[in-house]
Amino acid sequence: MEVTLLGTGDTTGTPTVGCDCDTCTTARENGVERSRFSVHVRNERTDESLLVDTSPDFRRQFLDHDVALPDAALVTHIHFDHLDGLGNAFRLFSDLPVHAANETDPKTGESVADTVRGKYDYLDALSVHGQRPLESFSSCGFDVTFVPVSHPPLVCYGVVIESDDAKLAITGDTNYGIPDESRARLADADLLLADAIAPAAFCEHHPLGGDHHDADGTPRTFGTKHMTCEGALSLADELGATETRLVHVSHFFPADEAFAEPLAVDGERYVL
Template sequence: MEVTLLGTGDTTGTPTVGCDCDTCERARDPDAELREQLRERGVDPTDGVERSRFSVHLRNEETGEVLLIDASPDFRTQFRREDVALPDAAVITHVHFDHLDGLGNAYRLLDHLPVHAADETDAQTGESVAETVRDQYDYLDTVSVHPKSPYEPFSAAGFEVTLVPVEHPPLVCYGLRVEEPATGAVLSISGDTCYEVPDRSREVLTGADLALVEGIVHPGACEFHPEGGAHHDDEGVPRTFGTKHMTLPGARDFADDVAADDYRIMHTAHYVPPERAFADDIAVDGERFSL
């Protein structure tokens, strides 16, 4: 399984448009130390650091098929920049625009794109993720929607995929486990979630070769959130920012909880101070892994 991180940022990305904070400025013009760190991670720093909106590209090395996890609004830029193959199938984890709105790129680019999404009705929207995708993209003949039940494995692009509920109120959201049957390689993705993931979901996500874990900000940012922080560790550090995202320590604890061989923190915002925002375990666009 070849994993390419197409989009590793939150809803505004880093650098954020119109923002001159220290983190965005360092991303636009990395210093020598950061440039060297990026090269060691296999990322070209020529045009700075990018954390565009969330998306993950999986290539099945046995079949050559490609599975796309979430369709970023930055779809076109991501695929051109990374020079990767277009998807044979996609999974949508939830209906926030930064994970969904790239589906329109299927128009004229793809002959057919099966899109897999959960079939559970969301109390907030009155329909499932699958139904929302179908309703919003019913004008695209190239997109077919395939509802899937959580915890029930299904096949997509030659992979075995299992959706698992996580906690991202007020909308339903799902993490997932992806296994390449021929090699046994496993990728786990937490999805957008707070730290309090259901035990059954944690069990499915456990034991991956690589875990991509959501971690949006440093814990100090919790004091600025109306809901503060939650799910504190033994030292009082919040592992949840507000109600629906993990802090960086929360993401690291979660990766440890699910016993991943390796992990990267994803969906990180530009609010993290520049001296902490580019730690080696916080993903940047363009990182690749062979599992």
Template sequence: MRVTLLGAGDTTGTPTVGCDCDTCEAARERGVERTRFSVHVENERVDESLLIDFSPDFRYQFLREDVALPDAAVITHIHFDHLDGLGNVFRVFDSLDVYAADETDPVTGKSVAQTVSDDYHYLDPIDVRPTTPLETIHVCGLDVTLVPVEHPPLVCYGLAIEDPVTGAKLSISGDTSYNVPEASREVLADPDLLLADAIVPAHLCEYHPAGGRHETDDGVPRTFGTKHMTREGALDLAAELNAERTRLVHLAHYYPADEAFEEPLAVDGERYEL
């Protein structure tokens, strides 16, 4: 299983358009970037690949990384930075299965699958496949399981992706607070690689209107506001999941420049063989 981080950034990416903060300037100087979140998973055994989330930067990411167009895709939730690149299938794909959760979101009154079907009804190539969370499906020769996470106010999902032949396992936390349900943690546990949402370091919680949540015994916030994990929360989750390797993703340009490119914070283009 070959994993390529197409986009390791949050909703604005790094560098952020029109921003001259120290972190964005450092990214430009280093020649690195974090575009909006997306992950490419290639199964070399069957010569097929799976895309996790359709970044608005889809076209640029695929041209830059020179990876194969996906044979199928999964959408974790309906925020624009994970979904709005789906329009790129127009005149690029002949057909594409798109998997998304089938449970109704009490806020929208629709499932993620239904929202995708409704919003992109004009795209003939896509075939939306409603998928039940915590039930494993077989896609591109891989076992794929959507797991509920906490990303209020909308439903959102993480993923476990496992090769049933080699046993290689990738877990993706999804956009989530530290309060990942226990049933989801059990599915995500023991990955060879964990990609964990870690939008900012914990010390920046003092600047969020909602502060921090899910503090450690020492008072360190594991959740920034209500929607995303802090760096410290993501690393605690990685330890609890017994991840062999962890890369932090969905990163904001609010990381101070002297912390923004430290390990294990990811940048676009990283590749891992599992």
């Protein structure tokens, strides 16, 4: 299993358009980028590729990184930065299966699969396949499972991708309050990609502060929707991953911390 991190940033990416903060300035000066979230997973045995989330930066990501166009895609939730690149399928694909959870979201009255199907019904190349959360299905020679996480107010899912000898776990966009059954599915991965949007100290700038505090009072959730860096590392310790990379990273990290381990940047590649 070959994993390429195409996009490791949050909704605005780093550098953020129009921002001259120290972190964005450092990123520009060093040619480092965190575009909107997307992960490319290649099955080395079959040479098929699976794309996790379709970033609005799809075109640039595939031009910049030496990876093949996907044979199938997964969509974890319906936010812009994870879905809206799917329009790039126009004239690039003759057939692209897209997998998404079929669980109805009380907030929208439809599932992620329903939303994808309706929004992109003009793309004949797409076939949308609804999948039951916590039930594995096969795609590109992998066993794939959507696992419910906590990203209010919408339903959102992490993803587990497994082959005979490798396991990739992706938390998806989530706060620290991931359900126990999902934690069990995410555990013991060879590589864990964990949402870590900001350092805990930055919670003081969020209107809602932080949540899911540890025994020392450190918030493991930034606001309500995402984990802090400290929260993601705490989760990683619990899940026992062999290697952890923090993704969905914002420009809210201080410049001297923003590009240090274990915060990921675009283009990293791992063979599991």
